[in-house]
Amino acid sequence: xxxxxxxxxxxxxxxxxxxxxxxxxxxxxxxxxxxxxxxxxxxxxxxxxxxxxxxxxxxxxxxxxxxxxxxxxxxxxxxxxxxxxxxxxxxxxxxxxxxxxxxxxxxxxxxxxxxxxxxxxxxxxxxxxxxxxxxxxxxxxxxxxxxxxxxxxxxxxxxxxxxxxxxxxxxxxxxxxxxxxxxxxxxxxxxxxxxxxxxxxxxxxxxxxxxxxxxxxxxxxxxxxxxxxxxxxxxxxxxxxxxxxxxxxxxxxxxxxxxxxxxxxxxxxxxxxxxxxxxxxxxxxxxxxxxxxxxxxxxxxxxxxxxxxxxxxxxxxxxxxxxxxxxxxxxxxxxxxxxxxxxxxxxxxxxxxxxxxxxxxxxxxxxxxxxxx
Numbered sequence: 001x002x003x004x005x006x007x008x009x010x011x012x013x014x015x016x017x018x019x020x021x022x023x024x025x026x027x028x029x030x031x032x033x034x035x036x037x038x039x040x041x042x043x044x045x046x047x048x049x050x051x052x053x054x055x056x057x058x059x060x061x062x063x064x065x066x067x068x069x070x071x072x073x074x075x076x077x078x079x080x081x082x083x084x085x086x087x088x089x090x091x092x093x094x095x096x097x098x099x100x101x102x103x104x105x106x107x108x109x110x111x112x113x114x115x116x117x118x119x120x121x122x123x124x125x126x127x128x129x130x131x132x133x134x135x136x137x138x139x140x141x142x143x144x145x146x147x148x149x150x151x152x153x154x155x156x157x158x159x160x161x162x163x164x165x166x167x168x169x170x171x172x173x174x175x176x177x178x179x180x181x182x183x184x185x186x187x188x189x190x191x192x193x194x195x196x197x198x199x200x201x202x203x204x205x206x207x208x209x210x211x212x213x214x215x216x217x218x219x220x221x222x223x224x225x226x227x228x229x230x231x232x233x234x235x236x237x238x239x240x241x242x243x244x245x246x247x248x249x250x251x252x253x254x255x256x257x258x259x260x261x262x263x264x265x266x267x268x269x270x271x272x273x274x275x276x277x278x279x280x281x282x283x284x285x286x287x288x289x290x291x292x293x294x295x296x297x298x299x300x301x302x303x304x305x306x307x308x309x310x311x312x313x314x315x316x317x318x319x320x321x322x323x324x325x326x327x328x329x330x331x332x333x334x335x336x337x338x339x340x341x342x343x344x345x346x347x348x349x350x351x352x353x354x355x356x357x358x359x360x361x362x363x364x365x366x367x368x369x370x371x372x373x
Contacts, residue, residue, distance in 0.1 A: 029064045032079055036060050042245060042284040049215055052175040059127060059151045066125030075338060078304045080128035081121060082320055087312045089135040091159050094193045106313040115145050120334035128153045137162035143170040150176050157182060157219050160205050172212050180219040180248055185226045210243030217246025223262040231275050240283050249289040253321045253360045291360055300353040300361045303346035304338060316340050322362045322369050345372045
């Protein structure tokens, strides 16, 4: 499909679903603004953080206007990207989806293309980029790029083991970089999945980040076994006291065979939105659940509807848990990649992702997604 034909298809998609799509996009944009307003509110006691977040809120509003301009030209631009900057990692965590994915091994994007990717994202109005892996700290040149894009928030999912004093000094100068430390619960749960001694290292790291006035958070994998623990107020309060300002709850997806028992049951999944609302009221931190919070926005936000995934090799994919692609940004610009035929087909058939029994609709319907190729 040519870029022109693809753009025309997107225009027809908006015309056919104008009321529903516009309503969803408006709600999504409002939720982003609300997120940053809340971030500003909980940071008022730290003037430097508050000033930055005030600027970030302004940048988010500018980005929304930019995305709306592209939409009027038939180009749907998601609010944020998930970019797995590398497939390499220094740990071997149990059940890691990145290790379990069977992507073709190609050369990872080089620094020049990554810089251009961020530049293209900024021009399109993409205001947040979630950096994942592997372990992002194995690409230390990342911080030489992020410093040149202060208008973009870079949330970095990291195991924290490579976040030394040198890296902390770099992050300290870049308030648009938010480290999210991966944990599974307390010491037993974290070390059982990630390795002996990891939890203690993370606790010491939290102290350093707090002392250096760095806005940071934690990424928690929700499983059937740790669900009650990491949503418990005692756990949350402990992390809040350590200075944690963001809690990202990611529901476990059984990419690796034999781990299906760790997937949340339907009752647990249904309770997530209510739990998040309760925690938001009680604690001065930000709480986000994937894919739990998507329900308020009409379901799955993948495939460019709210976000898309870029693999270490540059493949444009619907989601980190759906490694299927028909486009690579080594060959085209990000703007052209957003017009991917695969992403368009998934958005056009979004109803297919509404009736599911598990948390991740794309994972449950992965054979259907694969068939679209």
